Amino acid sequence: MLLTGAKIVVECLKEHKVDTIFGYPGANVIHIYDVLYGDKAINHILTAHEQGASHAADGYARSTGKVGVCIATSGPGATNLVTGIATAYMDSVPMVVITGNVPVHLLGKDSFQEVDITGITAPITKHNYIVKDVNRLADTIREAFYIAKEGRPGPVLIDIPKDVSMNEAEYIPKEPKEIIRSREGITEERLQGAVDLIEACEKPFIYIGGGVVRSEASDALLELAEKIGAPVASSLMGLGGFPGTHKQFTGMIGMHGTKTSNVSITKSDLILAIGARFSDRVVSNVEKFAKHAKILHIDVDPAEVNKNVVTDHYIVGDIKETLNALNKKVKKIDRSSWINDVVAYKEKYPMTYDKHTLTASTIIGKLDELTDDETIISTEVGQHQMWTAQHFTFNQPKEFLTSGGLGTMGYGLGAAIGAQIGNPTKRVINIAGDGCFKMNLIECATLVNYKLPVMILLIDNNVLGMVRQWQTLFFDKRYASTNLNHQTNFIGLAEDFGMKGYEISHIDQVEDILQKALAQEGPVLVHCKIHEDEKVFPMVAPGESIDALITEG
Template identity: 55%
Template sequence: MKLNGSEIVIECLKEQGVDTVFGYPGGTILNVYDALYKHGSEINHILTSHEQGAAHAADGYARATGKVGVCMATSGPGATNLVTGIATAYMDSIPMVAITANVAVPLLGRDSFQEIDITGVTMPITKHNYIVKDITKLADTIREAFRIAQEGRPGPVLVDITKDVTAAETEYVKEEPIPVERSTQYIKEKDLEQAIELINESEKPFVFVGGGAVISGASKELMEFVKKIDAPVADSLMGKGAFDGTDELYMGMLGMHGTKASNLGVTKCDLLITVGSRFSDRVIGNASRFAKNAKILQIDVDPAEINKNIQVDCSIIGDLKEVLTRLNQRIEKHEHKEWIKEIETISEEHPLKYNEEGLTGPYVIEQIYKVTEGNAIITTDVGQHQMWAAQYYRYKDPRTFLSSGGLGTMGYGVGAAIGAKVGRPDKVVLNIAGDGCFRMNMNEIATAARYNIPIIQVVINNHVLGMVRQWQTLFYGKRYSQTILNDGVDFVKVAEALGAEGIRVTKKEEVAPAVEKAIALGKPVVLDCVIDCDDKVFPMVPAGAPIEDTFDQDDLNKEA
């Protein structure tokens, strides 16, 4: 049948099983929105307050569901407002398709009103991107975009469509999506054999879990693998929930704000098995000193990540779920009782701890964990509150901790929480943010209120840019340059003005009742939790130092 370009866009979205789109209309994309209006009962559209919110919502939807997130924007500033959200998804390997419109083909390259070369702008932050200037290529381009977004190492793909293409007509034939196969073509028998040999020889193995374990859906296989080789486990920010955070072998996060048990465990081990991680600088610290006593086995779907940041002794390239399945079939059961005891002793001697006098960020997180029984989806912004949410909430399942890891995007959380709640309406969804982060995209609370999306926004309000202030305190002689936010902003009033419920919390005994009330209300709620401006995240490793140089407040007190 003959359809115009805008109708083809909608039909292709339906082909791909898309049920929700996050976006903001404008002049060049009006034809697409007109077609969307006619299909409102088939595709739900969430009008965000800002295009960046739409990109973060699509990202949160994708992380929470495992499906492709979709966002839309018009040309010019609409498209460029998506850029930070696209980059956030790119850095964390999140499948997303961003659809933008551009000026008509005859107007391209003429500095036309709201014209921007968005494919040029986003080339470094997408897996692939397109500008469609021929109506006959539109359907196949959108189909290919969804395939690329999902295959191998996932990521965002942008499709820019000129306005005349959205109006032109051509024949459309419905196609069923081709299933995306797991990447197995690079899994080599010799690599599997070498990995098994290293595992058999190891007396002190340690498993480090990254975001690839979440993406591949390998939690079951990972648990079987860990139990077979009898090794302690650490994770990255992106890997949280892939391995059960309540399991006795779990030792906590690794890296700059990782636990001493994990950081020292990796330093002491003789074999580090890294699954689905790219060895971020925040994880490895000083690369020349990282896992200095160990051989390193890296399993990753992306060949480009092998030997990029850390030289490894053995690697297996392929989908993690498939690789672990093959290893589990061939690995014999091991026991490392003395090694496990050694790491457990470090964990017992150096537990996570915080000042228990007065209201603190860790206390708020612990109370949220208790009230939700560890079953909520937690999104975060970036900073101290992000680290506390990673340290003090125990993630039992994958896709329950959503955070900007690679790009470190302040303002990510509210949009991501909206996307997560839309994608997983059965789950309680809370966004943990500092007051600095919340200011950046708090306008999206209006979006949640408009659609009555019952997210809970928890503001860890210390009236400063907490993580930056922490660095200024420790490394910059307490010169607090532009990090104090002690002004007249009232987040409870802001929440009410945006159509949500606002609750202020200033005492420890108020936290749990406030969280319980927020869940029971069934509407968007902002909890303004006021803490001290000098609370810090510990443990900590100075930038560029080896991870065994981790310190906490007790260590600072001893030096003083």
């Protein structure tokens, strides 16, 4: 059948079972929006800003496992998506980003609202396209969805000039190409090498990253960890990939990881790094990292192997497929002595806090007590992000949404919107710092417009807390531009948007206010005022070994 480019876009989205798009209209996507207007199969969520749309598509993708989709017009509409695209790229989130552009004959002429968005996003997309011929549009969209999801997921951008969306071409429906999990590198030789290392060691330690969550390998990981008697620590991105209440789980690892995780990995003789990239925030000083351990690296992306840390053995392939294959080959090994040592570390170095003082840890810890395992938590970036990772328990994957690689302030509220749209029956909470919240707080309008029951837990210390912490510890308390000194009435602001607002200013209010907020059926903000010098501990100083932790003492 003969369809316009705009109709082809929408039909291809429906081929891929897309039920939701996040976006903001403009002149160069107006024909696509005109088609969406009459189509009931796809729900369009109008955000307050294009960056909010990109973060919402990201949160939708992370929390559902589907491909997130967002759309914006050319020029500033497209560039406003860039931070969200980069966030998704760093954290391996499958997204298809659609942008409009000026007509083909005006490209390269500095036309009104023209920008080379494919050139801008080349380093931060898994692949991108500019479609100058409507006859290539359908196959380009199909290929984009495949690339976004296949192997190591990531964002793909499709730039569509306005006349391409207006022109007609023959459209023939097609079933989406099947995503086949990567198995080529999972050979008998590679598997046997891994089994030999596992059986020869005495103190194995599993370090997981976001790849475990993306590949839906949590069950296979749990089986392997219990089978070989290995404690498990997680990077920030891997939280939820292994049950947080499990005896063998030691918590987060790295700069703000638990002392149990950092000490245990240092004492291990084999590190199984699974779906993780040995980030500088985990490894710290590479020369001092786990000097006595051999390293077995399992990852879907060959570019990650030997990139940051040299391995002794590796398997390149889908995480779930690899772990299932390993579980068939490896024997059950009794390492109760090693596990007991690690449990003793957990008892010796607990992640505790003063429950009688109003702190972020107290508030987040109480929130953890009052919510169930189905709760989805998003965060912004900074101290509150680390307190959440330390004091909120994640027992399931896809329920902790945070910007790990890029560290994007302003990410969490948009992500919470996407997660709530994708998971309408689940409780979604965005834990935010005051500096981050102010960056994209306009999306509170989106919460209200769509009556989304998202709770915002606003941790307010009136400073840029993480930077101030570094200034306190390493820059002789020279607080350059980190005192925010805002006079914002956050409760009044929430109410002006049309949200319910609550204030926590004393420890005795914490449980009562949180319960009231959790009982709300619509969007709600809880403003928590904490001391400006509350810090995130433990912490590894720059250049130190990860077991050389600064503690609050």
